[in-house]
Structure formats: structure tokens, C-alpha cells
Amino acid sequence: MLLQDKLRAYARLMRIDRPIGTLLLLWPCLMGLVLAAQGLPEIKVLLIFIVGVVIMRANGCIINDYADRKLDAHVERTSMRPLVSGEVSVKEALILFTVLGLVAFCLVLWLNPLVVQLSVVGIVLTVMYPFMKRITNMPQMFLGIVWSWSIPMAYAAQLGEVPVEAWWLFMANWCWTVAYDTMYAIVDRDDDLKVGIKSTAILFGRYDRQLIGLFQLAALGCFIMAGLMAERGLIYGLGIISFIAFAVYQQGLIYGHERAPCFKAFLNNNWAGMVLFIALSADYVISAAV
Numbered sequence: 001m002l003l004q005d006k007l008r009a010y011a012r013l014m015r016i017d018r019p020i021g022t023l024l025l026l027w028p029c030l031m032g033l034v035l036a037a038q039g040l041p042e043i044k045v046l047l048i049f050i051v052g053v054v055i056m057r058a059n060g061c062i063i064n065d066y067a068d069r070k071l072d073a074h075v076e077r078t079s080m081r082p083l084v085s086g087e088v089s090v091k092e093a094l095i096l097f098t099v100l101g102l103v104a105f106c107l108v109l110w111l112n113p114l115v116v117q118l119s120v121v122g123i124v125l126t127v128m129y130p131f132m133k134r135i136t137n138m139p140q141m142f143l144g145i146v147w148s149w150s151i152p153m154a155y156a157a158q159l160g161e162v163p164v165e166a167w168w169l170f171m172a173n174w175c176w177t178v179a180y181d182t183m184y185a186i187v188d189r190d191d192d193l194k195v196g197i198k199s200t201a202i203l204f205g206r207y208d209r210q211l212i213g214l215f216q217l218a219a220l221g222c223f224i225m226a227g228l229m230a231e232r233g234l235i236y237g238l239g240i241i242s243f244i245a246f247a248v249y250q251q252g253l254i255y256g257h258e259r260a261p262c263f264k265a266f267l268n269n270n271w272a273g274m275v276l277f278i279a280l281s282a283d284y285v286i287s288a289a290v
Contacts, residue, residue: 009087010096013065014058020270022057024180025147027273028173029053031280032154035169035230039284045157048107053150055104060126060146062097066090067130071195077188114156122149134196137203140181144174165229172222179215180269182208183254186262209254216247223276232283239279246272 015021029049033041069083069090082088101123108119125146132139148170155166178200185192185201186208192199204211220243227236246268253265 005087009082010092013062013082013088013093013096014100015061016058020267021061022054023270024177024273025057025150026050026053027270027277028148028169028176029150029154031277032151032166032169033158034277034280034284035165035226036155036158038230039288041154041158045111045154048110049150049154049157052104052107055100055107056122056126056150059097059100059104060129062093062100063127064130066093066097068133068197071197077191108153111157112160114160114162115153118149118153118156122146122153125149133198135198137198138200139198140178140185140200141174143181144177147177148173165226168222168226168229172219172226175215175219175222176269176273179212179219180250180266182212182215183250183262183269184266186254186257187259187266208257209251212254213247213251216250220244220247227280232280233287235283235286236280239276239283242275242279243272246275 132142152162185199250265253261
């Protein structure tokens with residue numbers, strides 16, 4: 001295989017061609033940094049977290065594909081992933097995972113000891129997640145922890161501690177992640193049932209839409225609580241209203257349980273997160289200007 005083709009295969013393994021996961025991981029992380037800093041975070045901290053999010057999302061994809069390499073061939077959406085097709089060997093994937101993990105760990109060494117300690121937990125959680133699909137019907141709930149772990153790390157980086165406010169944001173993102181990843185799991189539900197992969201989409205069954213709605217509602221309540229504790233104002237409130245509008249739109253998309261609309265609903269969460277983050281940032285900018 002030519003070097004150019006190999007690099008493309010590595011990029012696909014890390015999902016560089018599909019940034020949706022990076023963005024869904026980035027918005028709550030940035031919200032955590034902004035809330036902890038009460039406005040603009042330290043530039044060094046901001047850059048470390050942005051790069052760290054990109055690296056850890058890539059690493060999560062690598063370890064996920066490694067764990068699922070024997071199952072992905074039987075799932076329509078994943079049948080041509082690099083480890084399944086043989087474009088990337090198992091050894092190459094594990095080496096890449098190790099190198100990226102070391103780079104991410106070196107980044108947090110620039111921060112305080114609490115962040116370093118939390119980062120070790122984050123790496124362990126990342127490695128554990130892919131195997132949850134074999135032992136629990138609720139892997140999305142475990143993913144919610146993994147996907148939210150950057151929030152206490154962000155507060156620790158800015159404040160040297162993790163206050164109660166951070167855990168409200170953590171719970172908001174946990175609930176939101178369970179909701180949108182269940183939408184994603186509906187897309188693969190039929191294939192997952194055939195190969196024995198577990199998910200909340202399977203667990204929730206015919207009540208999936210209603211339970212997704214409950215998690216969206218819980219996420220909304222926790223986002224509101226985080227904003228109240230941070231004494232946020234009208235602009236953040238408009239962001240909350242937009243989050244409600246996105247949730248209602250997504251409920252309409254998943255109503256028929258069809259693959260394409262459910263996947264569209266999942267993707268739509270990027271806009272929900274981006275608008276909420278922009279509203280939070282704008283709230284600080286405007287309040288500082290008044």
C-alpha cells in the first residue's frame with residue numbers, strides 16, 4: 001500500500017473525515033472552560049483542551065474499532081472500516097493508539113496535578129467504553145461519562161478544583177449524550193441485534209423516543225441549573241430556548257424510527273451544542289460590556 005493510501009486509512013480510522021464526534025465532545029468542554037473562567041479561559045488552557053479533544057476522540061475511535069473489529073464486518077454502516085478491510089493492521093492501530101495517548105498525556109502535564117490525575121481516569125474510561133457493549137445494555141450511559149469527563153478537567157485546569165456547578169454541567173452533558181447516542185444506536189439496531197451488540201436503543205425498545213425525550217428534558221434542566229449557579233443571563237436563556245427547539249425537531253425526525261432521519265437527528269445535536277456554547281459565550285461578552 002502506498003504511503004498516501006496508508007495515511008488516508010489512518011485518517012479514516014481516527015474519523016478525521018467525520019468530525020461530528022469531535023464537535024459533540026468539544027462544545028461541552030468549551031462550555032466548561034468558559035463557565036470556570038467566567039468568560040475567556042487562559043489561552044494556554046484553551047489550546048491544550050482543543051488539541052486534547054481532537055486527540056482523545058481519535059483515540060476513542062481507534063480503540064472502539066479495535067474492540068469491534070470482528071463484529072463491524074456484519075454491520076452495514078461499519079463493514080468497510082480500515083481494520084475490517086485490512087487497510088490498517090491490529091498492530092498498527094495499537095501503536096497509533098499508544099502514541100496518541102502519550103501525546104495527550106504530555107499535554108496535560110503542562111497543567112496542574114489535579115488535571116493530570118483526572119486525565120488518567122479519562123484514559124481508563126476511554127479504553128473501557130468499547131467493551132461495555134458486550135456486558136451491559138446501557139453502553140450509551142457509560143459513553144456519557146466518557147464524553148463528559150473533559151468538564152471536571154476543564155474546571156480543574158482553570159480553578160484547581162471541581163465545584164458543584166461543574167457537576168451540573170457534567171450531568172447535563174451525560175443526559176444529552178445518552179439521548180443523542182441512542183438516536184445513533186437506533187440506526188444500527190437491527191444489525192446490532194443480529195451480532196449481539198447491546199445498546200439503549202435495544203433496551204428502550206418501543207419506548208425509545210419517549211425515553212430519549214426524558215433524557216433531553218433532564219439535560220435541559222441541568223443546563224439551566226448550571227447557568228443559574230453561574231448567574232448567567234438573558235442570552236444564555238435564549239440558548240436554552242434554542243436547545244428546546246432543536247430537541248423538538250429531533251423528536252420529529254426519530255418519530256418513524258427510520259435510519260436516515262434518526263441519523264440526521266443525531267447529527268443535528270452538533271448545532272444544538274454549538275448554539276448553546278455561542279449563547280453562553282455571548283452572555284459573558286455582553287455582561288462584561290454593560
